[in-house]
Amino acid sequence: MSSYLTIKNLTVRLKNGAPILRAVSLDVAAGQVHGLVGESGAGKSMIGKAVLGTLPRALQVTSGEIWLDGVDLLSLPASERRRRIGATAALIPQDPLTALNPSKRIGPQITRRLVDILGWRKQDAEARALDLLGEVHIPDPARVMRSYPHELSGGMRQRILIASAFAAEPKLIIADEPTTALDVTVQKQILRLIGEMQARHNTALLFVTHDLGVVSKVCDTLSVLYAGKVVEEARMQRFFMRPIHPYSAALLAATPTYTNPDSSLTPVPQTVTDAVEREVREHDLRAGA
């Protein structure tokens, strides 16, 4: 099983030198779903942005490799890399509202990529967009195509971004918390749909989430991130049976379930976070040496 996306020792720093990602390595195989979990601010979104070459200006890749389909992206000239990424990868962004242009109707925003980059005919692209909106269970897709983003609910906007990510049948999808605005019934349908589409097109999927429940349903493998460092990489079954790293175990234990109403809301214990912090600091020392 060859991997479609490989990240090796990726280090990303702020311009002032502060590390955001610390030698991150991970693999996503074609047709597989790799989960990326970790606390808020751990650097999950930045991994996706580094792959797509859309890091904010204040951030910089200082070392490491990103291989996409056998090509080291970072060694390509910028234009060639952009072209390659544009043709093969898609992002489902974390902020649905800001990702959509507030002054444009939904329809053209979905079809633009198909028409402009992939050279589809306008009618074909529109038909495809309508189909996809139906597939993500948006009621009255024809009306939604003609609506503006602010006229839709949060969950509808999120599903629109999912639909438009799938529109061009990409080989790699980076899904950044794609179901946070969906209620569980829709979430279930969407996750199933993502699975189907992905199986159909043999897509590699990097799935950022903090919901371990979701991870256990869709992921084949996963990485746990803490302060920009991968603390555990595991196959999904094994992770839920026997998490190895204490932080992973604590994360699992802290996940609330509605079936157990008496469990109190406990953050990850201080002792555990202190231990990981120490680990991260040691890493920095070694990296500095």
Place this chain on the structure above:
Amino acid sequence: MMYEIRDLRLSFPDMTQKPLLGPAPRIEVLKGLSFDLPKGAVLGIVGGSGSGKSTLGRAMLRLLEPSAGSITFDGTDITHMQEAQLRGMRQRFQMIFQDPMSSLNPRRKVGGIIAGPLKLHGLDGLQARVDEALDMVGLPRSFAQRYPHELSGGQRQRVGIARAIALRPAFILADEIVSGLDVSSQAQVLNLLGELVRELGLTLAFVSHDLSVIRRLCDRVLVLHQGVIVEEGETAALFEAPQEAYTRALLEAIPLPDPDQPWE
């Protein structure tokens, strides 16, 4: 009572169907909702995507004007109140928005975002209040100097929460505020809200699709489906014996962190 809501109806003009001349037809999004929210209570609002939860929230905050029915806030009828009159009361009811990035002004620093409303209502000791709010939501104080785009999704969400609680309102409507947070920050925020409710008598309406969270935090739950209330009741009762098929479907679809859970 903090809120008494009677037969609340709200509709939007459907601009996609607007004829060349004349007004657009209207789509009714809230179709006659009635419920009470006692002071100091925590009400969970759940429902499918597009069922009208955020719209209900915006109506309760009078960001939208109802087309029929009435909303009484703390004894005052605010259904059709003018904005100028509402402005004086606005400190008392706050909303935390669903989409964190868009609810923060991109060209203002976090400190300014939190201090803005405080200044408007003439509160003093701004710096101390901003620091305190950041502490409460678990963000470092140095974040006051950052712009929203320099934060992660969950950090932005917590800035929105900090802005609302810094004003010490009597009522907060929280629209899907923990869905973007990891379990640890989630626990921290929920515990914080719980404390505010217990110690300062905050009244809370909590929109969420995460039923595990609703079960822990809320006294009562209201299930919304396509703009009508299909079920309302005590949290425990509702979870033990959901009356409506829709509520049951919601419960069954929750993914548990367990690979062996059946998930057809």
Place this chain on the structure above:
Amino acid sequence: MRDARGDVKRPIGLRLWLSGGWLTLLVLSAVFAPLIAPKDPLMQDLFLGRMPPFWMEGSEPGYFLGTDSLGRDVLSRMLYGARLALIVALVAGTITCVIGATLGLIAGYYRGWPDRIISRFVDIWMAFPPVLFAILLIAVLGPGLMSIIIAIVVIDWTRFARVVRAEAMSQGAMDYVASAQVAGRTRFGTMLTEILPNVLPTIVALLTLEMGIAVIVEAILSFVNLSISTDSPTWGGMISEGRTSVHQAWWVLVFPLITLFLTVLSFSQLGEGLKDRFDPVLR
């Protein structure tokens, strides 16, 4: 060090420095033209007609960039010409911007009837063909500095109004505006403190572009002799004169043309450069 992103490092400051530098130079020469101009720009000397610039055979000391057919010093005329060009750019640009942006902001943010009135007005206004409009206006007002400025404002304010309206409208749909309302900010206050800072980058970009356009419009009007009196030095006037004798004295045409080109380019680059440098969202 190779930037590991593989990007050619973007010279963020360069644009700003180059365009800002050129414009500063221009402003200084305009302000101090009487002090630094080697000759009187109006002084004719028919014996010194069509002298080439200093590095060429047969040049006359003191006339660095040569003379035109009437023996006037090209460099001095260009320096004085910068005065008119910059006055038109600053005054016309600013007035156009203030009128257009204010109307656009109000229409885009308040929507409803203010928007209907303003937008209708803009539509009707834009139905007139602009050049005809300008020529007509100057024919009525008579040529002169004021007329040029008024013509530019009258033609171009609609561009500001339309762009700023669209931008204000999409900003108005963002939740941070709703959240200002929740906080109890007045509508007018929200427009000034929340919306305006977010459309400001657009306004600045338009303004610098407009200044460049104003310089060109002034040159065109001088070119067709609709600007101020024909012998006071303007770049457009010089280009128009130089055109007739380009084979005998190319420098009369080329130097003002280059200056005009650099100035217009600098204005448009200044806008982009300022955005790169000062917009926190892009930093």
